[in-house]
Amino acid sequence: MRTNGKVERFNLSLKWEWAYARAYVTNASRTEELARWLHQYNYHRPHMALSGRAPITAVNNVPRKHTLAEPGPLRSSVGPASSKVQ
Numbered sequence: 051m052r053t054n055g056k057v058e059r060f061n062l063s064l065k066w067e068w069a070y071a072r073a074y075v076t077n078a079s080r081t082e083e084l085a086r087w088l089h090q091y092n093y094h095r096p097h098m099a100l101s102g103r104a105p106i107t108a109v110n111n112v113p114r115k116h117t118l119a120e121p122g123p124l125r126s127s128v129g130p131a132s133s134k135v136q
Contacts, residue, residue: 056099063091 068087074080
């Protein structure tokens with residue numbers, strides 16, 4: 051499987067469309083915007099490699115397990131509560 055090019059393309063999009071797209075006042079505001087950006091990227095943004103479809107439309111291993119709802123608040127990845135897989 052060849053994924054390096056896909057990862058590099060994603061990182062470029064992440065850099066220019068999220069990280070460098072605007073100045074963030076705080077790290078918390080930047081983190082909040084990341085959740086929104088990832089949702090937009092995966093659920094709504096057209097991708098040339100998918101003939102203009104969003105990536106979620108190409109997922110075939112989780113039928114009916116996704117939603118187009120906006121993301122909720124981010125959960126911290128620190129602490130014992132985050133060690134549980136949901």
